Amino acid sequence: MERPVDESLAREFGLTAGEYAKIPAILGRAPSFTELGIFSVMWSEHCSYKSSRVHLRELPTSAPWVLHGPGENAGVVAIGEGLAAVFKMESHNHPSFIEPYQGAATGVGGILRDVFTMGARPIANLNALRFGDPALPITRRIVDGVVRGIGGYGNCVGVPTVGGEVNFHPSFNGNPLVNAMTVGIARADRIFLSAAAGIGNPVVYVGSKTGRDGIHGATMASAEFGEDSEAKRPTVQVGDPFIEKLLIEACLELMETDAIIAIQDMGAAGLTSSSVEMAGKGGVGIELDLDRVPQRERGMSAYEMMLSESQERMLMVLRPEAEAMARAIFAKWELDCAVIGHLTATGRIVVRHQGRLEADIPLGPLAAEAPLYHRPMAPPPAPVPLAAAPPDPIGIGPALLRLIACPDLCSRAWITDQYDATVGGQTVKRPGAADAAIVRIEGHRRALALTTDCTPRYVAADPEAGGAQAVAEAWRNLTATGARPLALTDNLNFANPEKPAVMGAFAAAVRGMAAACRALDFPVVSGNVSLYNETEGSPILPTPAIGGLGVLEDAAQAVGIALSAGLALVLVGETGGELGQSLWLREIAGSEAGSPPALDLAAERGNGDFVRKQILAGRVAACHDLSDGGLLVAVAEMVLAGNCGVRLDTPPDRIAPHAFWFGEDQARYLLAVAEPAPLLAAAEAAAIPARRLGLSGGEGLTLPDGVAISLEDLREAHGRFFKDFMG
Amino acid sequence: MRAGGADMKAGVILFPGINRERDIIIALTQAAGHRPRLVWHQETDLAGLDLLVIPGGFSFGDYLRCGAMAARSPVMAAVRAHAARGGYILGVCNGFQILTEAGLLPGALLRNAGLRFLAMDCHLRVERPDTAFTRLWREGDVFCAPMAHGDGNYFADDATLDRLEGENRVAFRYCTPAGDLAPAANRNGSARAIAGIFSENLRTLGLMPHPEDLVDPLIGGEDGKPLFAALTAA
Numbered sequence: 001m002e003r004p005v006d007e008s009l010a011r012e013f014g015l016t017a018g019e020y021a022k023i024p025a026i027l028g029r030a031p032s033f034t035e036l037g038i039f040s041v042m043w044s045e046h047c048s049y050k051s052s053r054v055h056l057r058e059l060p061t062s063a064p065w066v067l068h069g070p071g072e073n074a075g076v077v078a079i080g081e082g083l084a085a086v087f088k089m090e091s092h093n094h095p096s097f098i099e100p101y102q103g104a105a106t107g108v109g110g111i112l113r114d115v116f117t118m119g120a121r122p123i124a125n126l127n128a129l130r131f132g133d134p135a136l137p138i139t140r141r142i143v144d145g146v147v148r149g150i151g152g153y154g155n156c157v158g159v160p161t162v163g164g165e166v167n168f169h170p171s172f173n174g175n176p177l178v179n180a181m182t183v184g185i186a187r188a189d190r191i192f193l194s195a196a197a198g199i200g201n202p203v204v205y206v207g208s209k210t211g212r213d214g215i216h217g218a219t220m221a222s223a224e225f226g227e228d229s230e231a232k233r234p235t236v237q238v239g240d241p242f243i244e245k246l247l248i249e250a251c252l253e254l255m256e257t258d259a260i261i262a263i264q265d266m267g268a269a270g271l272t273s274s275s276v277e278m279a280g281k282g283g284v285g286i287e288l289d290l291d292r293v294p295q296r297e298r299g300m301s302a303y304e305m306m307l308s309e310s311q312e313r314m315l316m317v318l319r320p321e322a323e324a325m326a327r328a329i330f331a332k333w334e335l336d337c338a339v340i341g342h343l344t345a346t347g348r349i350v351v352r353h354q355g356r357l358e359a360d361i362p363l364g365p366l367a368a369e370a371p372l373y374h375r376p377m378a379p380p381p382a383p384v385p386l387a388a389a390p391p392d393p394i395g396i397g398p399a400l401l402r403l404i405a406c407p408d409l410c411s412r413a414w415i416t417d418q419y420d421a422t423v424g425g426q427t428v429k430r431p432g433a434a435d436a437a438i439v440r441i442e443g444h445r446r447a448l449a450l451t452t453d454c455t456p457r458y459v460a461a462d463p464e465a466g467g468a469q470a471v472a473e474a475w476r477n478l479t480a481t482g483a484r485p486l487a488l489t490d491n492l493n494f495a496n497p498e499k500p501a502v503m504g505a506f507a508a509a510v511r512g513m514a515a516a517c518r519a520l521d522f523p524v525v526s527g528n529v530s531l532y533n534e535t536e537g538s539p540i541l542p543t544p545a546i547g548g549l550g551v552l553e554d555a556a557q558a559v560g561i562a563l564s565a566g567l568a569l570v571l572v573g574e575t576g577g578e579l580g581q582s583l584w585l586r587e588i589a590g591s592e593a594g595s596p597p598a599l600d601l602a603a604e605r606g607n608g609d610f611v612r613k614q615i616l617a618g619r620v621a622a623c624h625d626l627s628d629g630g631l632l633v634a635v636a637e638m639v640l641a642g643n644c645g646v647r648l649d650t651p652p653d654r655i656a657p658h659a660f661w662f663g664e665d666q667a668r669y670l671l672a673v674a675e676p677a678p679l680l681a682a683a684e685a686a687a688i689p690a691r692r693l694g695l696s697g698g699e700g701l702t703l704p705d706g707v708a709i710s711l712e713d714l715r716e717a718h719g720r721f722f723k724d725f726m727g
Numbered sequence: 728m729r730a731g732g733a734d735m736k737a738g739v740i741l742f743p744g745i746n747r748e749r750d751i752i753i754a755l756t757q758a759a760g761h762r763p764r765l766v767w768h769q770e771t772d773l774a775g776l777d778l779l780v781i782p783g784g785f786s787f788g789d790y791l792r793c794g795a796m797a798a799r800s801p802v803m804a805a806v807r808a809h810a811a812r813g814g815y816i817l818g819v820c821n822g823f824q825i826l827t828e829a830g831l832l833p834g835a836l837l838r839n840a841g842l843r844f845l846a847m848d849c850h851l852r853v854e855r856p857d858t859a860f861t862r863l864w865r866e867g868d869v870f871c872a873p874m875a876h877g878d879g880n881y882f883a884d885d886a887t888l889d890r891l892e893g894e895n896r897v898a899f900r901y902c903t904p905a906g907d908l909a910p911a912a913n914r915n916g917s918a919r920a921i922a923g924i925f926s927e928n929l930r931t932l933g934l935m936p937h938p939e940d941l942v943d944p945l946i947g948g949e950d951g952k953p954l955f956a957a958l959t960a961a
């Protein structure tokens with residue numbers, strides 16, 4: 001039976017003594033068991049953003065093209081022709097560690113719902129994944145389950161998985177990161193929001209039945225893992241992508257009518273957060289009769305139903321006269337639907353079950369009194385630059401072969417070959433073909449460019465610079481396809497915010513992101529914060545993953561990275577040979593030291609705008625931004641993508657060759673152009689650094705000293721890791 | 728019943744969970760100049776249709792054997808009658824699985840040999856060009872098409888396979904870009920590298936890969952176009 005409601009129960013539900021003390025003050029009496037459950041999930045870190053909110057305010061969120069910024073289910077930007085892109089990224093880190101397949105699958109399902117809830121048809125999925133040391137058996141199990149889970153869900157719902165990124169680092173051994181992003185398309189004048197309206201209007205539940213899965217999932221996501229994490233498996237939800245597909249089609253069909261006043265998916269904290277948020281945003285009250293909730297099992301309590309995170313469920317407020325039509329559409333798609341309550345003028349959430357009043361909470365104070373913390377922060381230690389460029393122990397060619405074989409740079413084909421990237425028939429650039437995925441909008445020439453990016457080791461070494469770099473790299477990847485970057489969604493994955501060093505890094509990373517967003521006109525329109533990413537006190541590398549979105553007026557203008565013969569390579573941007581925190585340093589010199597490469601946001605903007613202009617003028621055959629591994633790794637990737645060799649020029653002698661070829665200086669692009677002269681002249685006129693780097697053609701990658709690496713050797717090195725790792 | 732000609736009337740059959748209908752609609756519309764009719768799985772009247780297309784996806788979630796639930800949907804009686812009348816039927820991916828489950832094509836599609844979902848381009852060799860589906864190719868032509876399936880491993884007993892080959896009913900086989908039947912090109916492990924087969928009357932075709940996703944030079948190429956052009960061009 002239900003335990004007495006007291007401070008010790010509140011602590012088990014994740015509330016502090018101070019937080020618990022507010023509840024009787026709000027209610028004027030002690031809370032019921034169900035009410036305590038509602039307060040605890042609404043005030044969890046996951047739902048209330050109580051540690052991060054004060055910092056998130058620093059992020060720029062507006063631009064003339066932003067239609068809805070943070071605060072809705074997903075961000076919405078105008079992309080021209082009366083269309084809007086709706087997108088968001090969200091984490092499913094904790095569930096993916098406990099149960100990789102279902103954790104990742106339901107991560108995809110949850111973010112899809114956030115997008116089609118707003119009236120958008122999902123047209124692309126992306127992801128950002130971080131795994132632990134590949135030498136550990138558990139890493140292999142997690143990689144296998146997460147990849148299968150993402151594929152299993154995305155492939156079945158028929159939304160192409162077009163992009164993503166993967167890193168490996170021991171800091172993720174006990175806490176992988178699974179960040180999933182969905183992008184949808186809607187008419188800009190047909191965006192659906194969650195604010196409920198119309199006293200007396202019916203509250204309608206649609207989708208899967210409610211079961212006991214995922215109870216207190218939001219609370220689990222708001223705590224560190226300990227030794228007992230295995231025992232938390234029952235808090236992981238189980239996904240059903242078939243029901244999700246039916247929900248997508250049924251909701252979009254209903255959205256063609258004027259039946260829906262407000263709609264919200266049941267995500268974290270399920271029925272509780274969806275009903276509280278819909279009524280709260282609309283300034284109305286809501287009354288729920290749990291006897292009418294479609295239930296998967298018998299004997300569920302009000303507490304269990306209010307906190308269940310069963311998947312594939314939606315809550316909507318309908319016009320009363322449209323209820324019959326809505327029922328017919330849901331019946332056609334064989335979906336459960338039930339009127340489970342109505343809106344009231346009380347400003348309270350009232351929950352009844354089997355004749356009992358289970359909860360009666362004023363919505364205003366539930367939101368307004370939610371905890372908000374200015375957590376103590378320790379300023380991040382100043383990064384220590386490398387004293388001098390470390391000597392080159394193995395030479396340029398051998399270093400390249402080793403770098404393109406390392407887990408962070410090797411071919412991702414083993415992963416992407418399990419994701420359907422073509423369903424929908426609009427994928428212009430598939431994974432690996434360009435710096436960003438390009439997906440055309442059906443029936444239009446217009447296309448979206450999409451990418452996910454972060455370099456966690458930079459953020460760890462210098463959170464502010466690393467936060468800015470993550471934003472800049474996403475912007476650069478969009479730019480390198482010719483797209484105009486419009487906005488981003490973020491997924492801020494950090495460790496325990498109650499530790500001053502973690503909170504200090506969080507604040508600094510957000511500060512860096514904000515500066516880059518402003519400099520690049522690249523606002524944040526949606527996002528998610530995932531804290532407590534540590535196991536037994538061992539924190540992850542701070543990972544503010546960025547999901548970037550850009551637009552091309554004509555998909556035919558997009559360029560990829562594949563090299564073809566007879567083109568001049570032109571390097572745009574300044575090369576100083578920065579090896580601090582580079583992959584060369586880690587993989588070849590065995591050191592994770594130094595400060596990350598300096599980021600000059602003005603140069604980033606100038607170089608990027610120049611490159612985009614050249615691409616849109618039709619002067620560029622291929623373009624690749626320079627990032628992990630530096631210049632020579634980018635050359636090798638262009639060679640491999642195009643199956644075409646290259647002969648490289650001698651680098652300037654003021655920089656050590658290995659620093660020139662593997663330094664990770666920012667704001668750089670490698671262009672392949674048929675006629676370099678006009679491009680170089682344009683660069684000079686605009687004071688943009690640009691230099692010739694070589695000529696494409698031939699059978700291999702030929703270094704300036706004449707040493708050639710064959711395409712076969714490059715391909716074998718690039719493809720080796722996953723073959724050995726996963727079989 | 729006719730094939731070919733721009734007035735060819737096509738219907739696309741939709742089961743809950745089908746997800747490649749948009750791709751098929753684009754390919755058919757581009758080839759025929761008009762949109763196909765959409766047929767919900769509970770409809771039973773297919774009068775006036777020359778060609779039925781069952782697209783890919785995960786009908787009913789494919790939680791039973793792939794295609795097994797769809798094969799028992801109300802529309803399938805009409806599909807069988809259409810086949811018996813000599814009508815044309817194209818089943819792609821899940822559509823192929825549904826046709827085998829319905830007994831309209833022999834054999835079965837098992838879990839891929841490597842037990843993983845396979846999503847990449849593959850190459851197909853045209854084994855028989857004198858049909859309404861393949862008449863714009865020549866025998867031995869090689870074309871590219873994306874595959875995207877977890878259960879595409881074609882299986883039939885030896886007698887059935889011998890009969891299919893004896894009656895020249897293999898439509899396509901997995902091959903290298905040069906047209907060789909290398910084992911590495913047959914990624915899902917299909918018996919005798921079979922990617923698609925015809926019915927006895929050559930008017931039903933089932934195949935696993937997706938030619939409908941290669942009908943546009945911007946979207947990876949036009950290798951799939953001849954199939955749809957053959958069905959609709961005069």
